[in-house]
Amino acid sequence: MAQALTLNVLPRDKAGKGSARAARRDGLVPAVIYGAKKPPVMVTIKLNELIALLNRGGFLSHQYELSVDGKKERVLPRDIQLHPVTDTPLHVDFLRLAKGSKVTVEVPVHFFNEEKCAGLKRGGVLNIVRHEVELNVPATDIPESIDIDLASFDVGDSIKISTVSLPEGCEPTITDRDFTIATIAAPSSMRSEESEESEEAETEESSED
Template identity: 60%
Template sequence: MSHDTYELKADAREQVGKGSARAVRREGKVPAVIYGDKQPPLAIALSYKEIYYKIHGGGFLTTVATIDVGGQKIQVLPKDYQLDPVKDTPMHVDFLRIGKNTEVNVEVPVHFINEDKSPGIKRGGVLNIVRHEIEFHCPADAIPDSVTVDLSGADIGDSIHISSVKLPAGVRPVIHDRDFTIATIAGSAAMRPETDAPAEAAAPAATE
């Protein structure tokens, strides 16, 4: 995991529910809940500014964080968040407590390298990406920033499957019952040969 971990300060909330959440937002904060690791849920309020920049900064759902709640430091992984549909501002965040052996399912982006070493792309083929992200099951403290697909040697008509991707230790795809396709190298329309002229047009006109 290449994302740097970070720390957030939070206040504990005694009350939960829509009314309490609205009151938290009126104070310029974002309501959130920490759950999991066989402990009761903990309702908290976070700095609006800090959460806004973390959500829109990228990698929010794949980066482990520490939340300081009145001096108690809790390791968490953001699991979900809600944005205002009009203003795009954070409305609520769910965090998962990270224990010693916590494993999670996360969507990880796919990056492609060595397109210049793909014979198919060199000949005018097109990289057709089937999956821009892949869901993996992995340790919460070892979430990969991305997975890399090497296109070296890939020719037109080739498919790149998950089995050809080298994954970090402990990281495995949630879809495990088939060798699913991540991308293909397809021929472009410009490469197709011109169609033959219709036979009737090519044949000489019959004499009277």
Template identity: 55%
Template sequence: MSHEAYELKAEAREQVGKGSARAVRRDGKVPAVIYGDKQPPLAIALSYKEIYYKIHGGGFLTTVATIDVGGKKIQVLPKDYQLDPVKDTPLHVDFLRVGKNTEVNVQVPVHFINEELSPGIKRGGVLNIVRHEVEFHCPANAIPEFITIDLTGANIGDSIHISAVKLPAGVKPVIADRDFTIATIAGSAAMKPEIEAPAAEAEAEAEATEE
């Protein structure tokens, strides 16, 4: 999990629609809906402050939470949220009910380690990240916090594909029909030549022959 599981208290909403949502926001709360697991959708209102800090604290969409609705505790995974385009404040949240067999598609961040052990980067090559996140299909209660790419030994021109990543049990990439690229090591104008001395010697020999 990206972060430790947490619990939120909520109130059930009898009415739904734009008017009801505006009234909830005027009361300092955030309207939300819990759906899925073959049950009817449940409209709720959450604490604005709690949701604001959870959304902006990172890992919100990859962490299973418990919502206490009038004493009834429901396990959920946040699936989507809307923010005010100007103020960046939460306007609405969608939650998916999580049962013991629930599987979900989630975007998981990619982390890179051991850049200092990459010969290509040492020579001035550039890490070109093709995918900052990868979408995986996995159990809702076993979402990885991130996947790790080890750059040890990576050289100029190398590509790192999804097949090179060791994934936890039950975690599979949604793109299954090809071994897609996550990153490459590209050359740059600032690169150091790999072999300088032999080239200089060859040039000196050529000049001596001409003389």
């Protein structure tokens, strides 16, 4: 499970566009902490620290621990507004994580044991349909990734959500179908051979007629 990362924030006394613009001029990004039936708290984040976290990837699926006036808040980023031209962060919404509640997050998919996969050893290609899967997960126990073992898959196999062992308490938001995460596609040489065999069979059937 993902560990909470520490993010330094500063309290912000005033709301409004004027206060937000002043913060940005000082190299800060306005943000708000809300949820868990508590009043919202306005804060600011250092722009360079926020950009460093964004560059790591997975910002919206990681938990963070914020310290505001000596009080720690466990949060999950729910939205980040970017400048339409420069992509500079303009504002962040943080959701408080209450024990016992659930949140919806996009969890990245990781594959392992490629070297043991029969399909890949035969020249097959891993075709990833979903790089992330949306899950309902415990708010205080968010998985860092969905790990899929490729060792048992062969050419032509589909890896569906039903074949994946999800962490305890996690469930996909899509429940009306057994959707595909990835497939082991046949190599072009194998497809060519199958096509030739099919054509030969059709020729033989035509000659018999």
